[in-house]
Amino acid sequence: TEDHLRHIESLATFPSGAGKISHLRATNLGECLSSEEHDLVFPTPEFSDKALVPSTEKYLEMYRRSVRDPAGFWGDIAAEFYWKEKWDCEKVCSENLDVRKGTVEIEWFKGGKTNICFNALDRIVDNGDGDKVALYWEGNVPGLDDKLTYKELLDKVCQLSNYLKDVGVKKGDAVVIYLPMLAELPISMLACARIGAVHSVVFAGFSAESLAQRIIDCKPNVVITCNAVLRGDKPILLKNIVDQAITQSADNGVSVDLCLTYENQSAMKKEATKWQADRDIWWQDVVPKYPNTCLVEWVDAEDPLFLLYTSGSTGKPKGVLHTTGGYMVYAATTFKYAFDYKPSDVYWCTADCGWITGHSYVSYGPLLNGASVVIFEGAPNYPDSGRCWDIVDKYNVTIFYTAPTLVRSLMREKNEYVTRYSRKSLRVLGSVGEPINPSAWRWFYNIVGDSRCPISDTWWQTETGGFMITPLPGSWPQKPGSATFPFFGVQPVIVDEKGNEIEGECSGYLCVKNSWPGAFRTLYGDHDRYETTYFKPFPGYYFSGDGCSRDGDGYYWLTGRVDDVINVSGHRIGTAEVESALVLHPQCVEAAVVGVEHEVKGQGIYAFVTLVDGVTYSEELRKSLILSVRNQIGAFAAPDKIHWAPGLPKTRSGKIMRRILRKIASRQLEELGDISTLADPAVVDQLIALSDC
Numbered sequence: 001t002e003d004h005l006r007h008i009e010s011l012a013t014f015p016s017g018a019g020k021i022s023h024l025r026a027t028n029l030g031e032c033l034s035s036e037e038h039d040l041v042f043p044t045p046e047f048s049d050k051a052l053v054p055s056t057e058k059y060l061e062m063y064r065r066s067v068r069d070p071a072g073f074w075g076d077i078a079a080e081f082y083w084k085e086k087w088d089c090e091k092v093c094s095e096n097l098d099v100r101k102g103t104v105e106i107e108w109f110k111g112g113k114t115n116i117c118f119n120a121l122d123r124i125v126d127n128g129d130g131d132k133v134a135l136y137w138e139g140n141v142p143g144l145d146d147k148l149t150y151k152e153l154l155d156k157v158c159q160l161s162n163y164l165k166d167v168g169v170k171k172g173d174a175v176v177i178y179l180p181m182l183a184e185l186p187i188s189m190l191a192c193a194r195i196g197a198v199h200s201v202v203f204a205g206f207s208a209e210s211l212a213q214r215i216i217d218c219k220p221n222v223v224i225t226c227n228a229v230l231r232g233d234k235p236i237l238l239k240n241i242v243d244q245a246i247t248q249s250a251d252n253g254v255s256v257d258l259c260l261t262y263e264n265q266s267a268m269k270k271e272a273t274k275w276q277a278d279r280d281i282w283w284q285d286v287v288p289k290y291p292n293t294c295l296v297e298w299v300d301a302e303d304p305l306f307l308l309y310t311s312g313s314t315g316k317p318k319g320v321l322h323t324t325g326g327y328m329v330y331a332a333t334t335f336k337y338a339f340d341y342k343p344s345d346v347y348w349c350t351a352d353c354g355w356i357t358g359h360s361y362v363s364y365g366p367l368l369n370g371a372s373v374v375i376f377e378g379a380p381n382y383p384d385s386g387r388c389w390d391i392v393d394k395y396n397v398t399i400f401y402t403a404p405t406l407v408r409s410l411m412r413e414k415n416e417y418v419t420r421y422s423r424k425s426l427r428v429l430g431s432v433g434e435p436i437n438p439s440a441w442r443w444f445y446n447i448v449g450d451s452r453c454p455i456s457d458t459w460w461q462t463e464t465g466g467f468m469i470t471p472l473p474g475s476w477p478q479k480p481g482s483a484t485f486p487f488f489g490v491q492p493v494i495v496d497e498k499g500n501e502i503e504g505e506c507s508g509y510l511c512v513k514n515s516w517p518g519a520f521r522t523l524y525g526d527h528d529r530y531e532t533t534y535f536k537p538f539p540g541y542y543f544s545g546d547g548c549s550r551d552g553d554g555y556y557w558l559t560g561r562v563d564d565v566i567n568v569s570g571h572r573i574g575t576a577e578v579e580s581a582l583v584l585h586p587q588c589v590e591a592a593v594v595g596v597e598h599e600v601k602g603q604g605i606y607a608f609v610t611l612v613d614g615v616t617y618s619e620e621l622r623k624s625l626i627l628s629v630r631n632q633i634g635a636f637a638a639p640d641k642i643h644w645a646p647g648l649p650k651t652r653s654g655k656i657m658r659r660i661l662r663k664i665a666s667r668q669l670e671e672l673g674d675i676s677t678l679a680d681p682a683v684v685d686q687l688i689a690l691s692d693c
């Protein structure tokens with residue numbers, strides 16, 4: 001810890017000019033691109049003066065305490081929340097992250113009794129903010145909108161909680177939620193939390209197959225969905241997808257008794273929805289009849305709050321399990337500091353609640369702070385590429401949090417789409433999901449933020465529950481493309497292949513050497529996989545799966561996944577998952593998937609496929625292979641390129657040499673390296689010859 005502190009403290013010797021403004025002068029894309037990579041971008045003194053953490057010194061003071069005295073640091077913060085019973089004071093945290101010393105186990109605030117829904121709603125109402133807007137809902141079609149105050153949101157959550165209790169959902173039961181970005185999505189999450197049920201939100205872009213897999217894993221009695229949603233002009237019939245998934249689950253011995261279906265009138269009339277009367281029920285027919293008060297189920301800090309599935313390096317998605325107390329404290333605190341949250345802010349995060357970002361930073365984190373949150377049902381380029389800035393102006397959004405892929409797709413359009421809107425309300429920008437390339441950073445900073453708003457480039461994961469490495473706007477200068485420094489209480493380390501910590505300027509594997517309150521506690525039903533994936537690769541540490549370097553000023557630069565996971569538009573996709581979806585196609589015998597650089601998505605999916613003997617590759621077959629992936633996983637995982645491979649480069653022991661495939665996929669043919677260890681080196685030339693087919 002002391003070494004780590006010395007290291008972090010090296011940033012106290014920060015370069016000249018702290019507090020001065022070194023705005024990048026570039027005002028258009030061409031100029032931005034030619035700027036220096038390691039520019040320092042200082043917060044304005046006006047911003048810093050008002051910031052929660054106004055200087056590097058203040059950060060260091062707080063950071064020091066957070067790692068030397070985690071119990072004191074986190075205990076003080078936790079005390080700002082409501083606890084029915086306090087945790088065991090001696091043991092704010094107990095942890096063992098070292099597999100060599102026994103089972104990996106993490107506990108925070110054990111013995112404390114609380115409820116995250118109570119803290120996010122009742123506590124805010126009780127503090128006199130019942131009439132403050134909690135949610136601004138913006139529909140897909142401009143002009144269709146709604147809003148809910150904290151009091152109104154609490155009423156709706158209570159009604160649903162009462163209904164769920166009435167149909168038999170109890171503390172500890174799982175509820176699967178498959179909804180688009182309607183207010184009913186956070187309402188459903190909060191209602192589960194209120195009664196101690198464990199929600200498992202499945203992103204509504206997942207296919208029936210993926211939904212079924214998740215239902216089978218956690219065996220809910222109730223699934224919550226809606227009839228349909230519009231994506232741009234196109235209706236997506238979510239209820240049909242749920243029907244298929246429930247049928248598939250039943251075939252696997254898991255039956256769902258009740259499908260609570262919200263009628264999303266803007267997308268489709270209820271009469272057009274397929275219905276199974278003994279199982280399906282319209283939300284609007286039952287939920288509003290229930291009382292709008294509902295007693296809270298007080299749960300232990302370590303009782304499960306939610307499950308969220310994420311991709312790993314094998315085909316089977318991992319059910320990341322988060323518990324209540326630590327997650328609550330961590331989601332709220334990271335939100336507050338990384339966005340320099342003030343009660344007057346209007347906050348908009350473009351993520352869907354189907355991903356972790358939507359859990360921690362659409363629902364829980366902001367609501368626990370009493371923030372006004374914009375949620376958006378639609379697509380950012382509908383009806384045109386100016387929609388985001390239209391929404392920013394409409395609600396006077398002050399904090400705007402999004403993904404680099406969106407930034408890159410918008411920066412390809414004319415700047416006029418941005419500049420025709422005022423955006424004066426904006427104060428802080430945020431980025432998440434993948435490394436933000438410096439040119440996208442600059443465009444976001446210069447064009448969207450008018451060179452005035454700091455960017456919080458937040459590095460974290462489904463597993464971490466909240467931000468791990470992130471700027472605190474106002475505290476220190478930023479470098480375009482760097483997530484900067486660790487959040488309070490997080491001790492990141494960079495290790496080499498052997499698991500030795502490397503000091504100073506270096507690159508390697510990013511690990512964390514202590515636990516933090518928001519850490520996930522297990523993979524649902526598979527604690528062995530939890531230990532094997534995250535704690536065995538480098539014993540003594542949590543291994544993130546990411547590569548990272550640290551520069552001479554101590555800034556962290558994330559360089560992407562080092563495992564078989566690719567990051568497409570900020571969505572984590574396991575190469576093995578896509579491969580299994582491809583080989584399910586009757587005409588495909590083998591598949592190898594690699595990530596390639598993609599201008600907008602960050603990474604694209606490139607699939608090499610070997611076909612059944614005698615089958616010839618055709619455009620039709622290409623389409624049906626892609627369809628197989630869409631059906632198995634979801635449209636967002638569809639390969640960008642299918643490369644017909646009569647043979648794959650394998651070692652004599654039969655291992656596919658992905659290194660070579662990556663080079664072929666990215667056309668770096670001079671860098672193929674040594675291919676002499678291949679069982680049949682001739683396949684390489686054959687593959688190159690078929691590249692454009």
Ligand code: 6R9
Nearest residue numbers: 432433434435457458459460461462558561
């Ligand atoms: C929050 C989220 C996690 C993976 C992570 C890393 C990548 C996320 C990033 C970032 C660089 C950032 N990632 N944020 N890489 N800079 N600011 O995205 O969770 O879906 O679990 O993905 O995303 O590779 O390991 P999740």
